[in-house]
Amino acid sequence: MPASTFPALTFPRPLVTVDVAMFTVLDDALQVLLVKRAADSNEPFPGKWALPGGFINTNEDASLLDCALRKLREKTGVVTPYLEQLGSWGGAQRDPRGWSATHCFYALIPAQAMQLRSGANAAEVAWFEVDAALRKRLAFDHGELLEAAVARLRAKVEYTSLPAFLLEEPFTLPSLQHAYEVVLGRDIDKSAFRKRMLDGGFMEEAGMVAGSLGRPAMGYRLRDRSQAALFPRTFNAR
């Protein structure tokens, strides 16, 4: 690749990071993955918990999404999660090292079939219940990012099939309903729930699944793991 023929851009450039809020349902609670920043380092917020993330690597990352997938893979080993951009936050004050902007993503992953991995700069990696995580003083403005991620997740769960991405396949309708209830923090009527999911047509049957007790349930798989189904109830297109 030839050197750029454009004039040099000499003004100061912001710091650019990517952060990822990874969610799962574990022990009947919505949990988020946090990373503890090294305590003895020269970096800001030593010893504080933070969302996994870090600086863009302009050599390694072809895009923002690539960078987010890399963070996710490095921390959990998961390669095909539900991953969506939440938004970006930038300003002069959020990082003591200078004007910085972060591109924040959120991901949904099943708690099983996943191993936590500590990275170079991270002493510890752990799941925290969302409410507990929000009460901590997270590094940078990560408390604000997490709050926005939880709000977005809860809002989308009201009209999409997102919680299916929190479960391993095959999943049952009762287990899916449980995931909805955990995320939303309220009970849902069983009959209405089942009608809605089955009418949605985004799942296919995958054989009976027996629990430890009671009647076995039908297992289901998603027809399309690349996107969530929408339950439209607005102005109905004609």
Add this chain to the structure above:
Amino acid sequence: MPASTFPALTFPRPLVTVDVAMFTVLDDALQVLLVKRAADSNEPFPGKWALPGGFINTNEDASLLDCALRKLREKTGVVTPYLEQLGSWGGAQRDPRGWSATHCFYALIPAQAMQLRSGANAAEVAWFEVDAALRKRLAFDHGELLEAAVARLRAKVEYTSLPAFLLEEPFTLPSLQHAYEVVLGRDIDKSAFRKRMLDGGFMEEAGMVAGSLGRPAMGYRLRDRSQAALFPRTFNAR
């Protein structure tokens, strides 16, 4: 302010920009504001139309939102529009000058009470019908950004009061319905529309408004210009 006590960050930093897709309803069409890039400059995409935007000024802009508001003010003189972040796009290929990331916003403004202003680097500023703008070859990946902005706008219009921000106050229900129809590209039933808007409770009466012909209509003002109303039709919270 003391100099930073943190070690120097020496790795290469991406270019960081903010772009804004500004929409209005004019001549029975949804229109977007585009800026023509200087034709004789040494910059990329000379002579191409682009969304208004540019590099973050780390001295002048306290945050991404501030930067977007500044772009909007510089091009249109509008100071209190509806402004919302759309997302961010970043990668090695989108700007020939190097790895770059843009933070894209979209804004809704009334076509009246606004004057277009050319800036330092912009030869021309003009409104284009969205369909025509999408057919042009815009600079950078702005075609993709515009497509995403239009998709987001149309999606949100289905369940929010967003089109009210495209009108000057006081506006009438027929004019609001017209704005909905222009954005969505389809007709809406009058009776259902009026029930929905009036039941929403986000407007207050502001006296009769006479058109040039026919019966005068009630004028309305938004109760809260800081956010749009939502028409929820999902899982109803109990």
Add this chain to the structure above:
DNA sequence: TAAATAGTGTCTGTAAGACAGTATACT
């Protein structure tokens, strides 16, 4: 009075909520 636009009333259709009932597994 005619034309144009604003606004209302009534019926129907769809999907969610309430809740009671039936079905199938294990011990």
Add this chain to the structure above:
DNA sequence: AGTATACTGTCTTACAGACACTATTTA
């Protein structure tokens, strides 16, 4: 048989769509 869980049926409620109707202005 008893218990635990999975699943279904029926009634009600909320609200959007269809569409015909009435109301108020100007020419």
